[in-house]
Amino acid sequence: FLKTGINYSDLVNSVSPTYAKETKQPEFGCGLEGVLASRGDRYLGILNGIDTDVWNPASDRWLPAKFDAGNMAGKRVCKRALLERFQLPVGDDALNRPLIGLVSRLVNQKGLDLIAAARAQLVAMDATWVFLGAGDAAHEEMLRTLAAEHPTRVGALIGFDESVAHLIEAGSDMFLMPSHFEPCGLNQMYSLRYGTVPIVRAVGGLDDTVQPYTSRARKATGFKFSEATPEAMVRMIKQAVRLFEDGDAWARLQQQGMAEDHSWTTSAKEYVKVYRRARVDAAARDGAAESSVSIER
Numbered sequence: 622f623l624k625t626g627i628n629y630s631d632l633v634n635s636v637s638p639t640y641a642k643e644t645k646q647p648e649f650g651c652g653l654e655g656v657l658a659s660r661g662d663r664y665l666g667i668l669n670g671i672d673t674d675v676w677n678p679a680s681d682r683w684l685p686a687k688f689d690a691g692n693m694a695g696k697r698v699c700k701r702a703l704l705e706r707f708q709l710p711v712g713d714d715a716l717n718r719p720l721i722g723l724v725s726r727l728v729n730q731k732g733l734d735l736i737a738a739a740r741a742q743l744v745a746m747d748a749t750w751v752f753l754g755a756g757d758a759a760h761e762e763m764l765r766t767l768a769a770e771h772p773t774r775v776g777a778l779i780g781f782d783e784s785v786a787h788l789i790e791a792g793s794d795m796f797l798m799p800s801h802f803e804p805c806g807l808n809q810m811y812s813l814r815y816g817t818v819p820i821v822r823a824v825g826g827l828d829d830t831v832q833p834y835t836s837r838a839r840k841a842t843g844f845k846f847s848e849a850t851p852e853a854m855v856r857m858i859k860q861a862v863r864l865f866e867d868g869d870a871w872a873r874l875q876q877q878g879m880a881e882d883h884s885w886t887t888s889a890k891e892y893v894k895v896y897r898r899a900r901v902d903a904a905a906r907d908g909a910a911e912s913s914v915s916i917e918r
Contacts, residue, residue, distance in 0.1 A: 623653065624653060624656050627653065627656050627657065627660065628656060630663075631663070631898075631899045631902045631903060631906075632663050632664075632665060632895055632898060632899050632902070633657070633660055633663060633664045633665070634664075634665045634666065634667055634895060635664070635665070635666045635667075635804065636666065636667065636668065636669050636804045636805035636826065637666050637667075637668050637669075637804060637805045637825050637826035637828075637829045637830075638665075638666035638667075638668070638829055639666065639824070639825050639826065639828045639829050640666055640802075640803075640804045640805065640824075640825040640826060641657075641664055641665060641666030642666070643802070643824065643825060644657050645657050645658040645664075649802055665895060667888055667891045667892060667895070668805060668826055668829055668830065668883070668887075668888055668891075669805040669807065669826070669888060670883060670884050670885030670886070670887060670888035670889070671807055671810045671811060671814070671883050671884065671885070672885070673814070673883075673884045673885075676787075676790070676810075676811045676814055676815075677814070678695070678696070678791055678814065678815045678816070681787055681791065683783070683784040683787035683788060684699055684702075684787060684788065684791050685698055685699060685702045686698035686699055686702075688791075688816075689879075690816070690875075690876055690879040690880065693816060693872075693875070696791065696792070696815075696816055697716065699788060699791040699792035700716060700720055700792040700793075700794070701716060701792075702788060702792060703720065703722075703751060703788050703789060703791075703792030703793065704716075704720070704749070704776075704792075706776075706785060706788060707751050707776025707777075707778070708772075708776065709749060709751075709772075709773065709774075709776050710773050715749060718747060718748060718749055719747075719748045719749070719794045719795060719861075719862050719865045720748070720749045720750075720751065720792065720793050720794050720795070721748050721749070721750050721751075721793060721794065721795045721796070721797055721820075721858070722750075722751045722752075722753075722789040722790070722792075722793030722795070722796050722797070722817070723736075723750075723751070723752050723753070723754070723789075723796070723797045723798075724753045724754060724786045724789055724790070724796075724808055725753075725754045725756075725798070725808075726754055726755070726756045727754045727755060727756030727757055727760035727761055727764070727779075728756045728757055728760070729757070729801065730800060730801050730802060731756075731798070731799075731800050731801075732798070732799030732800050732801060732822065732849075732854070733756070733757070733760040733763075735799045735849070735850070735851050735854050736763075736797075736799065736854075737759075737760065737763050738851040739851035739852075739854060739855050740763065740767055742851075742855050743855070743858070744767065744770075744771050744774055744775060746858065746859065746862055747862065748774075748858075748862055749774050749775075749776075750767075750774065750775045750776070751775075751776045751777075751778075751789055751793065752764050752768075752775075752776070752777045752778070753777075753778045753780075753781065753782065753785055753786060753789055754779070754780075754781065755779055755780050755781060761779045764777040764779065765777055765779065790808070790811045790812060790815045790817055791815050791817070793812075793817045794817065794818065794865060795817065795818045795819070795820055795858075795861055795865075796808060796809065796812040796817045796818070796819050796820065797819075797820050797821075797858070798819060798820070798821040798822070798827055799820075799821070799822050799846075799849075799854045800821070800822050800824060800825070800827060801822070801824070801849055802824055802825060803821075803822075803824050803825040803826055803827050804825050804826060805825060805826035806821075806825065806826045806827050806830070809821055809826075809827055809830055809831055809843070810830055810881075810883040812843075812878070813830070813831075813842055813843070813878035813879065813881050813883065814878075814879060814881075814883070815879075816875040816876075816878065816879050818842070818843050818844070818861065818871075818874055818875065818878065819831050819842070819843040819844070819878075820843060820844045820845075820846075820857055820858055820861050821843065821844070821845055821846075822845070822846055822847070822849065822854070823845040823846065823847045827845070828845065830881075830883065831843040831844075831845055832877075833845040834860075834861075834864065834874060840877055841874060841877060842874065842877050842878040842881060843874070843878065844857045844858075844860060844861045845857070
């Protein structure tokens with residue numbers, strides 16, 4: 622049925638430009654790569670948007686303190702509250718140490734296998750970790766064990782809590798998304814809005830929405846790695862942790878991310894273009910059909 626829909630649609634859309642390209646390849650196409658590729662420029666990718674009323678650090682009802690790009694003082698208040706929520710140390714050392722958050726389904730698709738493989742290296746870094754999510758029993762148990770073994774550096778909440786998800790976005794310094802595939806992703810866009818620097822694998826919408834940091838990058842917003850390996854992920858996290866020590870460079874990265882517009886206003890304009898194009902195509906097709914009937918008569 623899906624194949625038939627793709628073949629007979631005027632236009633086909635996915636939720637990010639990069640995912641549209643990826644699904645034309647066997648690794649991501651799941652058997653439909655040929656059908657999708659055959660549509661040529663009639664197969665598109667439009668990024669999802671985020672609800673900028675709900676996800677707004679200046680008005681977020683779940684936060685103990687509000688903040689925006691012009692006044693970031695509230696973010697440190699949120700960081701302290703986040704550490705307290707996970708029963709982690711809240712002294713100056715802890716507040717000055719980078720805090721890395723993750724909110725996710727705990728499944729391999731989201732890169733939890735990479736985290737499991739690299740967990741010893743991750744907890745050895747000079748960083749604090751908070752995890753929120755539910756999923757595969759093995760990954761849930763891995764995070765529980767990690768938190769129990771490192772009670773001053775790792776916090777884990779198995780399940781989902783909307784207020785905690787907002788607090789992680791606001792209080793974390795970095796947000797980790799090491800996905801094997803990610804059609805669009807939303808948390809990286811929430812993170813950018815909250816001045817929380819995303820560390821992502823360069824797939825799907827993650828690749829489209831995060832501009833990678835380099836020493837020469839002028840509009841960098843986060844960190845990206847390409848290989849789906851624990852080693853590549855660890856290298857990129859270490860790079861982010863090192864940059865965190867440079868307060869000015871880190872502040873610029875935050876500001877550049879917060880200046881991004883990932884609202885539905887932007888996405889909706891692209892959908893309007895697609896609908897108009899489909900309408901023109903349909904009108905042309907109907908006109909051709911009418912001409913064919915006239916000729917036959």
